Amino acid sequence: xxxxxxxPGLYIVATPIxxxxxxxxxxIATLRxxxxxxxxxxxxxxxxxxxxxxxxPMTAYxxxxxEGLRDRILAELGTKAIALISDAGTPLISDPGYKLVRAARAxxxxxxxxxxxxxxxxxxxxxxxxxxxFLFLGFLPAKAKARADKIAEVAAVRASLILYESGxxxxxxxxxxxxxxxxxxxxxxxxxxxxxEETVTGTLSELAARYADTPPRGEIVIVVGPPAxxxxxxxxxxxxxxxxxxxxxxxxxxxxxxxxxxxxxxxxAYARALERAAG
Ligand code: SAM
Numbered sequence: 001x002x003x004x005x006x007x008p009g010l011y012i013v014a015t016p017i018x019x020x021x022x023x024x025x026x027x028i029a030t031l032r033x034x035x036x037x038x039x040x041x042x043x044x045x046x047x048x049x050x051x052x053x054x055x056x057p058m059t060a061y062x063x064x065x066x067e068g069l070r071d072r073i074l075a076e077l078g079t080k081a082i083a084l085i086s087d088a089g090t091p092l093i094s095d096p097g098y099k100l101v102r103a104a105r106a107x108x109x110x111x112x113x114x115x116x117x118x119x120x121x122x123x124x125x126x127x128x129x130x131x132x133x134f135l136f137l138g139f140l141p142a143k144a145k146a147r148a149d150k151i152a153e154v155a156a157v158r159a160s161l162i163l164y165e166s167g168x169x170x171x172x173x174x175x176x177x178x179x180x181x182x183x184x185x186x187x188x189x190x191x192x193x194x195x196x197e198e199t200v201t202g203t204l205s206e207l208a209a210r211y212a213d214t215p216p217r218g219e220i221v222i223v224v225g226p227p228a229x230x231x232x233x234x235x236x237x238x239x240x241x242x243x244x245x246x247x248x249x250x251x252x253x254x255x256x257x258x259x260x261x262x263x264x265x266x267x268x269a270y271a272r273a274l275e276r277a278a279g
Contacts, residue, residue, distance in 0.1 A: 006033035006081035010104045012097065013083045014090040014116030015048055018219075019193035027114050028052045034083035036076065040096060044087045056083075063099040070103055077109040090118040094138045094164055119192055120162045123221035126199045127187035130226055133159035140165070140173050147173070151180035161224040167215040170222075174208035177224060185225040191218040233262040238269065242276050251277045 016022040031054035038061035039045035086095035187201045245254035255270035
């Protein structure tokens with residue numbers, strides 16, 4: 001393991017989300033080499049730091065910590081390696097840190113990351129849903145109206161959605177997702193990297209029914225697949241729509257209207273509109 005002294009700067013260090021074996025060699029070296037460790041909850045992190053053999057003083061840090069604390073951290077960053085950890089996983093992801101990173105950069109300090117476990121990405125790898133585009137939503141709001149609004153905001157996004165959730169709210173959240181997003185494949189991923197790791201897949205409404213009265217224990221990520229691609233319109237659909245539009249409009253305008261309505265390329269609609277118009 002590299003035990004070279006760490007250059008001054010802020011080090012964002014990812015920690016395990018349930019399995020201590022996931023603490024990387026570089027994370028251990030960074031925590032051992034740091035002159036100060038910023039943690040969300042000092043009691044939660046004490047165990048991990050003992051496991052890593054890190055002895056630097058710990059300071060509690062939240063993005064809503066007072067400006068005075070942030071200023072003191074910034075003043076130290078010029079001469080000290082300071083590590084930022086959260087209770088579990090990657091700092092800044094539904095966890096504190098972004099204001100500190102922004103302030104450290106603005107003050108000209110070096111910022112490094114020691115990447116590692118993140119429940120959102122780990123759940124995506126387990127869900128068996130498309131991974132080429134995904135949108136992380138964090139936790140849904142607790143109040144029904146705000147939750148429905150947030151879901152409506154992303155309903156048209158053509159990407160898998162990743163949400164953090166707790167057992168007691170899982171059933172309600174799945175029901176709201178089923179109502180707002182319709183039929184979509186989804187996965188409830190629980191206790192990643194722990195003894196009772198589990199991935200349950202189904203449509204949103206199947207999962208909502210399954211968890212309606214039986215809230216599961218442990219930590220949970222919901223992954224929702226993207227909306228289904230609309231089936232390409234058949235030639236018959238196209239002809240029917242064009243004949244109706246050509247009775248009112250020029251071939252060019254009819255083609256534009258029908259292409260938009262059927263979600264097909266305008267070129268295809270226009271070529272067919274010219275044939276239909278010619279009789
Ligand atoms: N920063 C963390 C990360 O990188 O994943 C997330 C922190 S957020 C405050 C905590 C939430 O992450 C939990 O409520 C749960 O939704 C999810 N989570 C954390 N660990 C998990 C695990 N082992 N299995 C499933 N979900 C987990």
